[in-house]
Amino acid sequence: MRVSDTMLFTNSLQDSRRSRAAVLDSQQKLSSGLRVTAPSEDTSAYIKAKRLDDALKTSEAYLENIARAQSNLQTSEGVLGEANNILSRVKELAVQMANGVHEANGRAAAALEVVELRGTLIQIGNTKIGEEYLFAGNLTDTVPFDSAGVYHGDSNQRMVEVGSGLKVATNISGDTVFNAAGGVDVFAMLSDLETQLNNNDPDAIAALLDDVDIAINQVISGRSDLGNYINTAQVAESVVNRLNEDLSTEKSRLIDTDIMDSSSKMALNSQALEASLAAISRVMNISLINRL
Amino acid sequence: MAGLFSILNQGHTGLNASRYQMNITSQNITNVNTPGYTRRVGVQSPIQPPPPGGGGVQVTDIHRYVNEFLDQRLLLGISYQSAAQAADSPLSQAEGALAAEDGVGLDPSSALAELFSAMARLESSPSDSALRRDVLSAASQLAERINAAADGIKNARDEADFFLRDMAVQATEHMQKIAALNRQIGANPYEAAPDLKDQRNQHLKALAELIDIRVEEDSLGMVTVIGSGGINLVQGEVTGTMEAVTSLSLGGYAEINFVDENGIAHPITHAIRGGAMGSLLNIRDTLMVDLGNDLDQHAFDLATAFNAVHSAGFGLDGVSGRDLFLQPAAVAGAAQAIAIDPSVAGNPDAVAAATDPLGVPGDNTNLHLLTALENQNVALGGTVTLSAAYGKIMAKIGVEKASNDSEILFRGDSLAQLESLREEVSGVSIDEEMISLVQYQRSYEAAAKVIETTNKMLDTLMNL
Known part of the structure; x- marks a missing residue:
């Protein structure tokens, strides 16, 4: 083979250029931490990673939804706990006052307490988080219970997505707790109780005791529903978190730099570059010109 | 007598030929770095000795070392x-316009995911005006990203055209x-x-x-x-x-x-x-047109799918029938034209979260229908999801760019190989030329020696 001088120079140039490009490439991958930054670098990995990224974005929304749902549900559950206490106190009063030993003025005092408790209960029914009434069903901008205890919300439950195809309720409507179909209208019952207390009628008061129990059960079952929803939300949260981890790991596997791999490649490429530079300097020094 | 003079002449042709060759050699040496220079050498042939001619040597041609096939x-x-x-x-x-990395900006694929995510967030509080605004800004960002991608494709065509001219x-x-x-x-x-x-x-x-x-x-x-x-x-x-x-x-x-x-x-x-012209014509008239059509189809499918669900729902104001995106009249040009619909632009209350006008403001069931679009085959004639359809576009440009990247390397290597083959035939080697220099110097000296010797012989003859 004939070797011309231009060949010698261009080949050397090309070799060192290639080695340098390889060193730069592995250096970039190491410093950016990314193996793939554009579809052309690894089309299928890039597009899979994009899908995972989309799923991660949706997961973020799920996690926010779960947090909001939990806050709603826990507040609802908390205030229904209060309602439970109030109705227990009502039951205590009713049981006491159904007993003949009490005088009219004792019953009148009890009636005043019942009025006050009823007012607190209406306030509980009108609990707000931010701008939204918790117990108004979908009509979150409407005061659910007026002072007469009449319900103005609707009986819808709002569901939010907390996972792909997984929804959890974020509320229970006020009527299922305080005015259930086939159950007791709690506020009407309390008004009755007040009336009978003022009427000083122990028998009529005793007759209301069953309704008080039913009312307490309505609240308890509302709380237990809420408890179930909170559990569902918690389960959903751990599912989404685990999914997020899997998605991130998979995404990283697809497009992140393999540090060990890139470091060893970088070391290898640097050595190759040095070797080729050494070879070039050796070859460049050999010429007949130096000997003649 | 005549014989001796003809020897003198022969020596003269030797001097000439050696000088000529030296000339060619120095031309070769000085052009060692000239691009495209072809190594040459003088073709020598003997002049017939007497009779008939005077004998000696002549350079009859300059030979270029070329391999025409190569x-x-x-x-x-x-x-x-x-x-x-x-x-x-x-x-x-x-590629940058269709699939920009984070930091440069969202690409249409991520912008679509952001829109679905913003809609899912609104589910938990459909009356929250901040969350509603988020949905609108995600929607308009998506439209802008698609516009930008369409511009990117157009710019690539413009650039190709500019260079072609x-x-x-x-x-x-x-x-x-x-x-x-x-x-x-x-x-x-x-x-x-x-x-x-x-x-x-x-x-x-x-x-x-x-x-x-x-x-x-x-x-x-x-x-x-x-x-x-x-x-x-x-x-x-x-x-x-x-x-x-x-x-x-x-x-x-x-x-x-x-x-x-x-x-x-x-x-x-x-x-x-x-x-370069063939390649730019292909990019300008085929590849980019193809990508542009795909992007138009994507924009059209996307607007149509979102609008169908959105216009059936109700906003906070109880109004229905509003599109989310300006519905493109035709597929052609949809990517450049897509924008948020004027009836919802700047009007967060218009986001149709509810399917039931009586359920406003808490009803979020239309949002469920909207986020469900993420997994429905609404693109490309109902065959794939929107994000899969966009994935195809990214794959197309990705594969095209990747194959061109390897083409650049491969063609570069094979060109270097060919150049080196050509150099093997046509390139100048200093070592060779140095040897030639010595060779022609020697032949020049030798020819001079012939003249000197002949001169002495003539002297001898004169002194007889």
Whole structure:
């Protein structure tokens, strides 16, 4: 083979250029931490990673939804706990006052307490988080219970997505707790109780005791529903978190730099570059010109 | 007597020949770095000794070391390599526009995911005006990203067109230089021909960078340059011009014509396959058109799918029938035209979260229907999801760019290989030339010695 001088120079140039490009490439991958930054670098990995990224974005929304749902549900559950206490106190009063030993003025005092408790209960029914009434069903901008205890919300439950195809309720409507179909209208019952207390009628008061129990059960079952929803939300949260981890790991596997791999490649490429530079300097020094 | 004088003459031709060879050798040495220079050597032949002639040596020709087959392949290699190089910039631009990485901005794919995510967030509090605004801004960002991607594709086409027009001018220059050099070589095939041929070779290479050509050399040393589609771009001294003419049917982009010496224009836009021009034409008229159509289809599908669900729902104000995106009239141009619908723009209450007007503000069931679009096959005639359809677009440009990247490497390597093969034949080796220098110095000294010796012999003869 004939070797011309231009060949010698261009080949050397090309070799060192290639080695340098390889060193730069592995250096970039190491410093950016990314193996793939554009579809052309690894089309299928890039597009899979994009899908995972989309799923991660949706997961973020799920996690926010779960947090909001939990806050709603826990507040609802908390205030229904209060309602439970109030109705227990009502039951205590009713049981006491159904007993003949009490005088009219004792019953009148009890009636005043019942009025006050009823007012607190209406306030509980009108609990707000931010701008939204918790117990108004979908009509979150409407005061659910007026002072007469009449319900103005609707009986819808709002569901939010907390996972792909997984929804959890974020509320229970006020009527299922305080005015259930086939159950007791709690506020009407309390008004009755007040009336009978003022009427000083122990028998009529005793007759209301069953309704008080039913009312307490309505609240308890509302709380237990809420408890179930909170559990569902918690389960959903751990599912989404685990999914997020899997998605991130998979995404990283697809497009992140393999540090060990890139470091060893970088070391290898640097050595190759040095070797080729050494070879070039050796070859460049050999010429007949130096000997003649 | 006559014999001795003829020896003197022979010595003289030896001196001449050695000097001539020295001349050629030094030409080789000084042009060691000249691009396209072809190593040459003087062809020596003996002058017949007496009788009949006076004897001695003469340089009868200058031989250029060329391998014409290799030179043809080199032109082809140059066309391939230049085609791959020319495609790089427009492809990078389109890739960046269609699939930008974080930091540069969201690409349409991420923007779509953001929209679904914003809608899912609104589910938990449909009356929250901040969350509603988030949905609107995600929607308008998605529209803007698609607009930007469409612009990116258009820019890539514009750039290709710009370069094409410039290249037509360059091609004309090279064709005319080649024709002019043909004329000079034809008129004077021996003396200056080696340098003129080297020059012409440089122009042929430059022309091959622009367009794929085939070259045939005739007996006078003149070349015929045959371009794509079998048109003779240069034939001997005759050539024409390459013209870029703005064409309405190409949407204002340039058509390429070859105007021959009689002023007749031959359209060659569709005949050009190779070189930078072939590659840019392919990008401008095929690949980018294809991507643009895909993007239009995506924008159209997306607007149609979202609008169908959104317009059936109710806003906070209880109003129904509003589109989320401005519904494109047709697929063509949808990507450039897509925007948030004026009836919802700047009006967060208009986001249709509810399916039941009586359920406002808490009803979020329409949001469920909207987020469900993420997993429904609503794109490409109901065959794939929106994000899968966009994934196909990203895959298309990704594969195209990746294959061009490897094409650049491969064509670059094979061109380097060819150049090195050519160098093996035509390149100058200083070592060789040094040896030649010594060789011709010796032969010069030896010829001088012949003259000196003959002179002494003449002296001897004179002193008899």
